[in-house]
Amino acid sequence: MISPTATRNRFTIEDQIKATAHVECRKDANVIDEIPKVVYETKIDNYFFIRKIFCI
Numbered sequence: 001m002i003s004p005t006a007t008r009n010r011f012t013i014e015d016q017i018k019a020t021a022h023v024e025c026r027k028d029a030n031v032i033d034e035i036p037k038v039v040y041e042t043k044i045d046n047y048f049f050i051r052k053i054f055c056i
Contacts, residue, residue, distance in 0.1 A: 007033040 008029070016035045017027050025031075 004033040007038050011035060011037065 011032055013027065013029060013032065015037065016032055019035045019037055020027060
């Protein structure tokens with residue numbers, strides 16, 4: 001899982017603007033940890049973590 005601090009260090013506001021280009025939403029530094037790339041990577045990390053625990 002990516003922490004908010006790691007997210008701010010890894011992604012920029014430009015990444016957020018590109019990812020939400022056709023979406024009406026906030027595009028500032030306060031919500032950078034909610035961009036689609038971060039949410040997707042977190043879901044993938046959780047999937048592999050659960051898979052590893054249950055040996056699926």
